[in-house]
Amino acid sequence: MTQQTPQAPHASSLRDSARRTLRLEQQAIGALIARLDADFDRACQLILACRGRVVVTGMGKSGHIAGKIAATLASTGTPAFFVHPGEASHGDLGMITPGDVVLALSNSGETAEVTALLPLLKRMGVPLVSMTGRPASTLARHAEAHLDAGVEREACPLDLAPTASTTAALALGDALAVALLESRGFTAEEFALSHPGGSLGKRLLLRVADLMHDGPRLPIVPLGSPLRDALLEITRQGLGFTCVVDEQGRLAGVYTDGDLRRTLDQHSDLSGLTVDTVMTRPGKRVAPEMLAAEAVKLMEDHRISALAVVDDDDRPVGALHMHDLLASGVI
Template identity: 75%
Template sequence: MTDPRTATAETLSEPATLDFRASARRTLTLEQQAIGELVTKLDARFDAACRLLLACRGRLIVTGMGKSGHIARKMAATLASTGSPAFYVHPGEASHGDLGMITGDDVVIALSNSGETQEITGLLPLFKRLGAPLVSLTGRPGSTLARYSDVHIDVGVSREACPHDLAPTSSTTAALAMSDALALALLEARGFSAEDFALSHPGGTLGKRLLLRVADLMHDGSRLPSVATGSPLREALLEMTLKGMGFTCVVDERGMLAGVYTDGDLRRTLDQRGDFTLLRVDDVMTRGGKTAAPDMLAAEAVRIMEDNRITALAVVENGIPVGALHMHDLLRSGVI
């Protein structure tokens, strides 16, 4: 028997008793169908749930048991990161003290495919006593949880992807998709922006891409490579070497950017001019050149570099170079 830990593509291509890819295709198809069925079930109850969640003066409390609990945790995390303050409460712990985290200003969102999960149904009278509205996602509109809810959303599926129609697969996929639909509908209703999203993700790559500006990363002041128009080419080469940016700005008598001289320009000069000891930088520079603005998002500067296949940009404000940005700066910052 082939050891799966050391198997190669050739050994794995041998005939087997099970067609793994056929099994995967069947699973993915069934789960895709389950999500497709949700689209046809969307009705006024979804609107009512969104209005109830938007009107919440406290927090959104998401609860679920077992596999539904895993989906509930993810739903709470998605809601919290998209402008709807939320947290997960384990239904088993709620009856042993954690119910104190829930107030009448909160809205409870309960997930249970059967709608009969004892740990949740046992809490229903307590939710009512607290005065916390209840939104439920179940696969059975006639279940206890659905009947107790202020708003019920049907996330039932025709069958599980499990070949025995037992293991929660299609049903958890459907519940996850509907929870995302709710979270993003609320995001749009709140006008939650990319900048708002970044503020709740400051430590990750997403936050850096959305928050960092060119001015945060650029080399300015004495670190800015710059020579005046009319300067000997050797002076531009010395400035490029000294500042280590792979280019230098070329400025006119008013301090305005006239062009740039880059490593690529140097290669072209060597190829086309031969002896360049008498050349002025104006003779061989790239006029104008690609630039960035100080308040531009660093991620946008990355796009300019990638689109033009360059590794550095002059940072210009009102036509005057105020900084220089290199691809290495963007790499170090985590923007790319």
């Protein structure tokens, strides 16, 4: 007896399935808006008043969502961490202190590993915020604030696999984190401090002084220098330009690779030229304390690849090149 190989589904039916899933999850998130009530305010107030940390817990798929919510809270100004409810009953409950707030996730609101924690939390006096799909559930009824993350149905065609429900819980967790972030006045700089290794942190934290070439690496020639000396300085430092300074050491202008091309177009003999007759005046400049990301924008706006860095007296103290910004991850 031969066994027939199932035919692969048609591509359009795969896309139809995907669209149906996305529509159901979109509807699940949209339905949350009308259900935001005073309990959401109460949940935020409990967390804002928390002297310790927000301990987020959940089992199974809800546990995965709980872990993400904890990570989002922690990175946006609300100290938080995830505790596995099964492990909590076997010693990890010691990670929870009376100054904490517990945020517990369970779609049914009856997850045994989570509800088993209720008497212990009550005894410790730890406030409980629940996020469930059933406002009448055990977990919801015993919470100081309940966040309703219920959905009409799962995106799974069997209405079994957690799909729309986990998406709704994740979105509600984001809404909670952002509300807390805004209430605290959390800034981009504070966000960067918890993300120093990421590209966002680098864009927000690095300043021009952290990346500039200074000291002997600073290309510089005085006004009146022969053009040949300026070209040698550009070649020696390899930054594509040189600063040109007056008698007081202040930046008078810059001479760049682009200026050299224009000079060659306009002059057949370079031997008698001095740098101040062909340089760009006054030249773009930045301060050492400027954010590197702001320097990138200045370069992009003016289509240049290098900048002079000057102090408060307009004296060059460094040079910044686009390659340094690329290498540092700012771009």
